[in-house]
Amino acid sequence: MKKKIPSIEQSMQAKGYSRRDFLYFCGVAAAAAGLSTTSLGQVVKAFETKPRPPVVWLHFQECTCCSESFIRSTHPIVADIIFDTLSLDYTETLMAPAGHQAEKSRDDTIKNNQGKYILLVEGSVPLGNPGFCMIGGKSAEQILKDAAAGAAAVVAWGSCASHGCVQSAKPNPTQATPIHKIIGKPVINVPGCPPIAEVMTAIVTHVLLFGKIPELDSQGRPKEFYSRRVHDTCYRRPYYDAGLFVESWDDDAARKGYCLYKMGCRGPVTYNACAVTKWNGNLSYPIQSGHGCIGCSEAGFWDNGPFYQHLGAFPGFGIESTADKVGTVATVATVGGIALHAITSNIRKQKLIRENMEESVTVHPFKGEGGADVEAAEAAKPEETKGGDE
Amino acid sequence: MAANPQTIPYRRIYVWELPVRLYHWINALCILLLCISGYLIGNPQKIFAANEAYQQYWFGWVRFTHFAVAYVFVFNFIFRIYWGFVGNRYAKWDRFILYRWDQWKELWDTVLVDVLQARVYGRKIIGHNNLAGFSYFVLFHIFLLQTITGFALYSSMSDAFLPRLFTWIVPLLGGDAWVRQWHHLFMWFFIVFTVIHLYLVFYHDYFEGRGTTSSIIGGWKFERDDNIKR
Amino acid sequence: MARIVVDPITRIEGHLRIEAVVEGGKITDAFSSGTMVRGIEKILRGRDPRDAWAFTERVCGVCTTVHALASVRAVEDAIKISVPKNAELVRNIMFCAQYVHDHVVHFYHLHALDWVDVVSALSADPQATSDLAKSLSNYSKTSVGYFSDLQKRLKSFVDSGQLGIFANGYWGHSAFKLPKEVNLLAVAHYLEALEWQKEIVKIHAIFGGKNPHPNYLVGGVPCSFNLEEVNAINTEKLNLVGKIIKDAMNFVEQVYLPDLLAIAGFYKDWAAIGGGLPNYLAYGDLPTKGYGFPDGFKLQRGAILNRDLSKVYEVNGADENEIKEYVAHSWYKYEAGDTAGLHPWKGETEFNFTGPQPPFENLNTDGKYSWLKTPRWKENPMEVGPLARMLVSYAKGSQEVKEVVDEALKKLDVPVTALFSTLGRTAARGLETKLAARWLKEFYDELIGNLKAGDTNTFTRDKWEPTSWPAECEGVGLTEAPRGALAHWIRIKDRKIDNYQLVVPSTWNASPRDPAGKRSAYEESLIGTPVAKEEEPLEIIRTIHSFDPCLACAVH
Numbered sequence A: 001m002k003k004k005i006p007s008i009e010q011s012m013q014a015k016g017y018s019r020r021d022f023l024y025f026c027g028v029a030a031a032a033a034g035l036s037t038t039s040l041g042q043v044v045k046a047f048e049t050k051p052r053p054p055v056v057w058l059h060f061q062e063c064t065c066c067s068e069s070f071i072r073s074t075h076p077i078v079a080d081i082i083f084d085t086l087s088l089d090y091t092e093t094l095m096a097p098a099g100h101q102a103e104k105s106r107d108d109t110i111k112n113n114q115g116k117y118i119l120l121v122e123g124s125v126p127l128g129n130p131g132f133c134m135i136g137g138k139s140a141e142q143i144l145k146d147a148a149a150g151a152a153a154v155v156a157w158g159s160c161a162s163h164g165c166v167q168s169a170k171p172n173p174t175q176a177t178p179i180h181k182i183i184g185k186p187v188i189n190v191p192g193c194p195p196i197a198e199v200m201t202a203i204v205t206h207v208l209l210f211g212k213i214p215e216l217d218s219q220g221r222p223k224e225f226y227s228r229r230v231h232d233t234c235y236r237r238p239y240y241d242a243g244l245f246v247e248s249w250d251d252d253a254a255r256k257g258y259c260l261y262k263m264g265c266r267g268p269v270t271y272n273a274c275a276v277t278k279w280n281g282n283l284s285y286p287i288q289s290g291h292g293c294i295g296c297s298e299a300g301f302w303d304n305g306p307f308y309q310h311l312g313a314f315p316g317f318g319i320e321s322t323a324d325k326v327g328t329v330a331t332v333a334t335v336g337g338i339a340l341h342a343i344t345s346n347i348r349k350q351k352l353i354r355e356n357m358e359e360s361v362t363v364h365p366f367k368g369e370g371g372a373d374v375e376a377a378e379a380a381k382p383e384e385t386k387g388g389d390e
Numbered sequence B: 001m002a003a004n005p006q007t008i009p010y011r012r013i014y015v016w017e018l019p020v021r022l023y024h025w026i027n028a029l030c031i032l033l034l035c036i037s038g039y040l041i042g043n044p045q046k047i048f049a050a051n052e053a054y055q056q057y058w059f060g061w062v063r064f065t066h067f068a069v070a071y072v073f074v075f076n077f078i079f080r081i082y083w084g085f086v087g088n089r090y091a092k093w094d095r096f097i098l099y100r101w102d103q104w105k106e107l108w109d110t111v112l113v114d115v116l117q118a119r120v121y122g123r124k125i126i127g128h129n130n131l132a133g134f135s136y137f138v139l140f141h142i143f144l145l146q147t148i149t150g151f152a153l154y155s156s157m158s159d160a161f162l163p164r165l166f167t168w169i170v171p172l173l174g175g176d177a178w179v180r181q182w183h184h185l186f187m188w189f190f191i192v193f194t195v196i197h198l199y200l201v202f203y204h205d206y207f208e209g210r211g212t213t214s215s216i217i218g219g220w221k222f223e224r225d226d227n228i229k230r
Numbered sequence C: 001m002a003r004i005v006v007d008p009i010t011r012i013e014g015h016l017r018i019e020a021v022v023e024g025g026k027i028t029d030a031f032s033s034g035t036m037v038r039g040i041e042k043i044l045r046g047r048d049p050r051d052a053w054a055f056t057e058r059v060c061g062v063c064t065t066v067h068a069l070a071s072v073r074a075v076e077d078a079i080k081i082s083v084p085k086n087a088e089l090v091r092n093i094m095f096c097a098q099y100v101h102d103h104v105v106h107f108y109h110l111h112a113l114d115w116v117d118v119v120s121a122l123s124a125d126p127q128a129t130s131d132l133a134k135s136l137s138n139y140s141k142t143s144v145g146y147f148s149d150l151q152k153r154l155k156s157f158v159d160s161g162q163l164g165i166f167a168n169g170y171w172g173h174s175a176f177k178l179p180k181e182v183n184l185l186a187v188a189h190y191l192e193a194l195e196w197q198k199e200i201v202k203i204h205a206i207f208g209g210k211n212p213h214p215n216y217l218v219g220g221v222p223c224s225f226n227l228e229e230v231n232a233i234n235t236e237k238l239n240l241v242g243k244i245i246k247d248a249m250n251f252v253e254q255v256y257l258p259d260l261l262a263i264a265g266f267y268k269d270w271a272a273i274g275g276g277l278p279n280y281l282a283y284g285d286l287p288t289k290g291y292g293f294p295d296g297f298k299l300q301r302g303a304i305l306n307r308d309l310s311k312v313y314e315v316n317g318a319d320e321n322e323i324k325e326y327v328a329h330s331w332y333k334y335e336a337g338d339t340a341g342l343h344p345w346k347g348e349t350e351f352n353f354t355g356p357q358p359p360f361e362n363l364n365t366d367g368k369y370s371w372l373k374t375p376r377w378k379e380n381p382m383e384v385g386p387l388a389r390m391l392v393s394y395a396k397g398s399q400e401v402k403e404v405v406d407e408a409l410k411k412l413d414v415p416v417t418a419l420f421s422t423l424g425r426t427a428a429r430g431l432e433t434k435l436a437a438r439w440l441k442e443f444y445d446e447l448i449g450n451l452k453a454g455d456t457n458t459f460t461r462d463k464w465e466p467t468s469w470p471a472e473c474e475g476v477g478l479t480e481a482p483r484g485a486l487a488h489w490i491r492i493k494d495r496k497i498d499n500y501q502l503v504v505p506s507t508w509n510a511s512p513r514d515p516a517g518k519r520s521a522y523e524e525s526l527i528g529t530p531v532a533k534e535e536e537p538l539e540i541i542r543t544i545h546s547f548d549p550c551l552a553c554a555v556h
């Protein structure tokens, strides 16, 4: 039953591309990867022999919007991915079989491709109780560990799998946990709620095109898409720099598209490709449609304070206590304390004050020779010249 | 000149060397500017909305001020750290780091006399008293934290060497949002510190009459002769 | 007495498990269980009510936006504001776009493989398929070449031995009835729909910044209109919306509906299977005179009991005696005891997982067996969804609805009672999509008219600041999600969320039985379903899929 699996070159031929097209494609791919032409041969070799890599896509605590985002990809389109790029053997969202037959698809792929399949994970795993997420009578944690053990690469789709997302927001009732904390393997984190479709497809194709995983930052995110803040690439940035801000929804400034910073925009603290790659076929992104960024690709963004307030709330002080409120209260209290201290010291230390006063001497107006004369020098002088400025 | 029996002889003591004084005022000015520009970065004010963006760059200037002054602040601070090793006895680090038991005793003494006012008279120390020294020590740490969080934030906008060193802070604190949050909160520490600091300067000047205020300008303090151990 | 377990139910959203008892080739009892919980209702407590839309939107990325809509409405109801006309229109446009997207994706990508045998398409005659396609509609892609290219692609895919999502499907099952040509046509449109669906959601990206999970706003919509500005929604963007709507109407009328009717024609036996509950509930939506005037809704509000279309009952979400949730068979506990029923304003969400601990073979269906609560309307189990909506509007005399429903019944040559079935549910969804696509155009035209008249307002400002709110208030936001009646209830205290409860369409349909032992829609609909091969539960997933399950929604 096992048939010969066609390589990428063969599938390109099947789609009507010539060998020349194929070499050109490899050249572009290699150039984009920054490879020198001498290493072109290797890329060609890889593409000639590589079958569609088997993929297992697991779903745990999630809302499936990462899958939904994925199928919105405009380049490449998802049909091409399913037919030509990957062998999507298990994904609860799209696969034909259900129940035991579905589980068979998953288990066969893992068993027959040890060390060779790609594991994509959507959703967090609840460690609070295995009963919080069960599939086929097994706990999410178990399924993840079993699938991760033999995977060639593990990708965490979205903020759920990368950071825990909404279900891990305080008080995290199910102890929703990102997958990198569960499996002992490096994980490619692709945060975002959801991630941008083309970013998702670019990350899986990066591996196929360039034969290696994209370079990651210290948080496991591909630098290709997460190295810039939304704010650094936002087209409204000139308004920020000019100090032109939307002050209220749909005000004049909003209708002119000014900066949304004061409406709580999290662009200045959010690393994502939204402002460049944009959404839904480079069409728009939250800020372009008038709402601030809520920081959906940042860890714990749900608990970084109310969305319409620029500063986060301080835990334990309630949702309205920003650093400025805390600081103002502290300053006012300090000034109050000082006033009190000034009054009480003047009372407590009356004796000291009196002594100091007594010790003090009267100074004559400047005479021009040796500086101010003090009472010591003055003692000899006539009575009537004493006093003056006490 | 014969001493009058009522007259108490005072001596001038050179406490704050010029580098310390310069450091102090550069620092004070930097903090003032950083607080103002920082506060504005956090709470931008509306101005001249009638102008087009290309006609103005005011928020850009506020940020530029913040970053430029931040560098001055940091190098000034580094200089003071250095001076803590080579400066005079009043500038040395052992004035800030309470490593001897009697320093803590003296600190408690100051608390009793100046803060709780449980006693009226206290010892007088020429340089910082140990409570002041300790609070400056805490302040220096907040300087450090402010520098770290500041450069961590700056690292995403700059390819320069110094900010790049702090990139790793961001994930450590739970993302940019939290780095900003702390950075913003520390600003209030400086504001509160300055309020207390100024009060204490006036307080000591008034109750002790040793020229505290002017000392940070001219460097000299005045001490009763009979208080000076030789 | 075999107990068939289907877990995971795939091609749905979320984690659903069905256990069915089969006797003599028919299902005699069934249990539906949601096996994943997140506790969003607990997470919402203590937060800013104006943020709730973003949290609840993440309840589901498939019906994304509907929870955001229910949420902003609940808050607006609590603080007593209404939104400007433009905001209502934009919300309606986004609503209809969501319907069209979700229903098309459901039909082709989640449901079709229950009826279409992909393997049989390999041996279809492209010429005959082309003839068939031409006879069904005026869609542009009907050439022989188109179908033979597709078939080639499919063949080489199958020959690769890597069947991907099609591996281990029920190909060749005796319950597949379509001629080869219809199978090939359906596979072609599976791919067409996959490519097209990403276009319709661009409407969300224009008004809400992205899809999935576009942005909403308490008091209006976050986008601004400005016809003298490139930095706001201007003519260019409006033109794009207009074009997408045109394409959507074309796709729905030239591809989806003809396919639906063609396929349904071969499965008329399913018009007598999977009927289930006789009660239907719809909150209605698509206001034309404001959310406060349900009479002006395009989709009507009401309840039908015992399939009696001559009477539609009033429904009131704020009446504490109408809607209640039970947890007798759910992994929760109530302070007043687990047989109590709570109106959502008084609702509680307290986990109480009683097992079985995984790994396990079977659930303990005598006790608690699901993470869904069990909602009841005046103690009645209700079916919600496109069928309920079409029935309620039909029974209330909506001309538009009557027209499309009657036309389809005539085409299929079946009586009205055929609607009470698996096939009826699937058909109602398609008919509703046709209306939603038309309404998209209507609302769009109205929006243009309003802008033309000089009204560009999109936001009601007066109650934005929480300081302007009463110390305590409560609200309910009713809407119709693609899968049925959706409502959020909120209690606000000291400007923060004191309690927040969601009762979601799939909660109504997929819940476990109530304390009285009455089954909810999924369980009831499976009773009597024939099962040809116990190891290939194709018939079970047909009926379950006809509801378009969403379990992340249902549990939240």
Ligand code: HEM
Residues within 6 Å of the ligand: A268, A311, B030, B031, B034, B035, B037, B038, B039, B041, B042, B043, B063, B066, B067, B070, B071, B073, B074, B146, B147, B149, B150, B151, B153, B154, B180, B183, B184, B186, B187, B190
């Ligand atoms: C006494 C010292 C300082 C004070 C009081 C201060 C205060 C502030 C404040 C209040 C903010 C606004 C935070 C917010 O709410 O978003 C801020 C922003 C910032 N500060 Fe400082 N800061 C100080 C030193 C520094 C230093 C040493 C650096 C180092 C480069 C620095 C770099 C930054 C940066 C990069 C920002 C963010 C600016 C932006 O994103 O536009 N700050 N600062």
Ligand code: HEM
Residues within 6 Å of the ligand: B020, B023, B024, B027, B028, B029, B031, B032, B080, B090, B091, B127, B128, B129, B132, B136, B139, B190, B193, B194, B197, B198, B201, B212, B213, B214, B215, B216
């Ligand atoms: C108008 C404003 C200020 C005045 C009049 C002032 C005055 C003084 C005086 C009189 C001293 C010597 C205190 C002593 O004898 O212990 C001093 C020391 C000091 N002040 Fe200020 N100060 C001002 C602002 C600030 C600010 C804004 C800061 C920092 C937040 C600051 C930080 C310090 C430090 C760290 C010392 C210890 C000096 C050293 O040993 O390096 N001062 N200041």
Ligand code: NFV
Residues within 6 Å of the ligand: C013, C059, C060, C061, C062, C063, C064, C066, C067, C481, C482, C483, C484, C486, C504, C505, C506, C507, C549, C550, C551, C552, C553, C554
């Ligand atoms: N059930 C459900 Fe939803 C819908 N439609 C929500 O309200 O799918 Ni995710």
Ligand code: SF4
Residues within 6 Å of the ligand: A061, A062, A063, A064, A065, A066, A122, A123, A157, A158, A159, A160, A161, A165, A166, A192, A193, A194, A195, C058, C061
């Ligand atoms: S990351 Fe966000 S969008 Fe993706 S599954 Fe999680 S909640 Fe949904």
Ligand code: SF4
Residues within 6 Å of the ligand: A230, A231, A232, A234, A235, A236, A237, A238, A240, A258, A259, A260, A261, A265, A266, A267, A268, A287, A292, A293
């Ligand atoms: S809208 Fe947001 S991301 Fe854009 S410039 Fe303003 S603050 Fe930055």
Ligand code: F3S
Residues within 6 Å of the ligand: A192, A193, A230, A270, A272, A274, A275, A285, A286, A287, A292, A293, A294, A295, A296, A297, C210
């Ligand atoms: S909210 Fe998310 S989608 Fe982009 S603009 Fe902000 S990261």
Ligand SMILES: [Mg+2]
Residues within 6 Å of the ligand: C041, C373, C501, C502, C503, C504, C555, C556
């Ligand atoms: Mg609920």
